[in-house]
Amino acid sequence: DCIIKVKCAHIFELCQQFPHGITDQVIQNDMPHLEAQQRAMAINRLLSLGQLDLLRNSSGLLYRMKDAQTASKMKGSDNQEKLVYQVIEDAGNKGIWSRDIRYKSNLPLTEINKILKNLESKKLIKAVKSVAASKKKVYMLYNLQPDRSVTGGAWYSDQDFESEFVEVLNQQCFKFLQSKAEVARDSKQSPMVQRNSSFATSHEVWKYICELGISKVDLSMEDIETILNTLIYDGKVEMTIIAAKEGTVGSVDGQMKLYRGVNPIIQPTGLVKAPCGLCPVFDDCHEGGEISPSNCVYMAEWLDF
């Protein structure tokens, strides 16, 4: 038994040496004369004492030293709690749903709930409402920042998608690009120069929006780029990418994105000038039926306009 204790201490030291974890192989190399059975007993003892973490990676089992603080916190808990805590910790900052905890730990629902309440009261974990499904709650470690996919990032405040905020940003960016294009057009220089000066980099737009101060949250350049993308999908803006030297303001990975306000290439097409083009009951309409061109109320209204 003493030998085991000595081996434990030895293994623990090894773990301290390699904070990322050690495999069976490492232990064997260090202590070649230790039998497999004894090694296993030592490791199990360390695990039950809560001083080691058991992890699995692609090549096999990994033993890692447990964080001293959490180790002390967990002292009062039993194995089940430790297991649940482990599972939650593994989920990182994305959090994990209670049903998934159940799958991973194979514990019955009632137990899980009890444990979760316990851990929450000990302030070891917290529940965060997910933006994807508003009823779902994910659990993660107390001191972790929830990932953007859970809270939704800058566009969500309290789980609500801020449509007006996005709309306002949308309009402001477009106005900025439009006025830039107008200035370029009025300068009456050669077409190429005009075209080039009507472009704005995403960095410029980002600076402009930040200076406007309409946003309570800090917006990153990426956020602005998602807004500019929606303008592209609105057909109001076009984008090109140019190569930029590393270190130029606003360049990312040697590229810069340029945006420019554009006009639509055609006027609203002929079909929509007729009421039939917009008619909600178009498919039900035929001559001699209840809905027909002869008795169409939309046409009558449109003709008298």
Added chain:
Amino acid sequence: MTAQEVRLCGLLLQEHFGEVVERIGTHLLRGGAQNLRTIANETNTPLDLVKKSLCVLVQHGVCDFGSGRRGPGSPVEYRGNCERVLRILRYPRYIYTAKTLYGDTGELIVEEVLQRGHMTMSNTVKTVADRLTHNMEEGRSMEYSEVVSSFSKLVETHFLQRCPPVAETATAAPSATPATHRTPASVTPPTAESNPDCYKLPPVTLTGRGKRRRSSDDGEEPGGVKKAKMDSESCGDEGIYWQVNFERFHQHFRDQAIISAVASKLDQTSSEIVRTMLRMSEVTTTPTAAYTQPLSANEIFRSLPPNYSISRPILDQGGSLTGRSDLHRALANLARATLESVVQERFGSRSARIFRLLLRKRHLEQKQVEDFAMIPAKEAKDMLYTLLSENLVQLQEIPKTPDHAPSRTFYLYTVNQLPTARLLLQHCYKTVANLIERRLFETKENKRLLEKSQRIEAILASLQASGAEPEQLTEVEEMITAPERQQLEALRHHINKLDSTENQVDETIFLLESYIISTKSK
């Protein structure tokens, strides 16, 4: 040939040629190639009426004939050409284009040829000269030579072409022996371009002036008719009939659409350059080519209109030094803009955002659509389902497991441009048919009123011609009451609106058709 197309063709035929021709024409379009007997029996029309209708249809190029299925010797079969009937819708646009390019003379020439289907040059020139003279002041008349010069300009730029020679196919004449067949029974009728003399003017000189037609000239009619007959006999261009080259007009429309798109997207200067490039390659490009011929910057520069001050460096900067227009891509972009415009007007700008997003990114999951478009999940879902129910957006399933379980399948939204364009084209046909029917309905409703107003106008005209007094005229005018006058005004306004909208929808039809044809031939 879809039901909508046949319906529209029927309406167009009826308006332009009357009921009998409409019945025969629709029957041909629906039933494919048939011979004379079949047509007469199935439409319950007397044989001579059928023959006359077929003549009219052939004259206008709507109907082709060829030897029957059972080879030479069997009765001739007639085939309807749906596309050709749909062109009737576009006649106003052709005439207007001719007017902008070649003035009133050009306009009247094209109008006459369109109305008659095929015409000889001498006939056209005479008729147009007479019409122009009629509109001129007293004492002036139109020189034939002026009309001839407009005609030749139209031929030079390929807007008019000779009708294709009729192939010598076996008719029902029993005396035809195999030895006298010069051409084998061709399945497809010869095209106009297969004739090498397609754009050659006949070597005739026409001199003379237009004659003014007066209503009191009735007495002269028999003499005039005889004279006209003698004239046409001496002209020497019988058998050389001319028709309008629709493809050439279509090329022109397509170029116009591209130029205006470039002007909106870039600027005026670029559009001028594109216009020059397209004009230079007008006669060298076949209508279905995907690209124009490459042109060097020098050629372009030299061909720019001289009063357009644009310096060399700017032209170079405009890019594409060997200018070559990708016509197919241009048409695809125009078609795409059309689709987007329809979605925008019909469903709102946010649905249009989703639509454009799907066009760009091809396949997206529900969640990705919400993220990219920055639209709240509930609304995005609603809009996507609406678009899906209208068949503008399709759902593609990609299973993760062989059993296609819904929870383990990817559902991707996608937009296929070509089928969607076809769908919208059918919508357009239906819309135009609806507009025409409404117009006919409105006219029918107010038939009594229209007839009355026509009678009153006739009375007024005859009174004026015989020199009546103002009191008599006002008395006649007052026969139409004020509310009736208002009703007439409203009716006129309605009919004009319906007419002009038909033309506008036809513009959409043109863009979509061009795109579909260009994609098919790629």
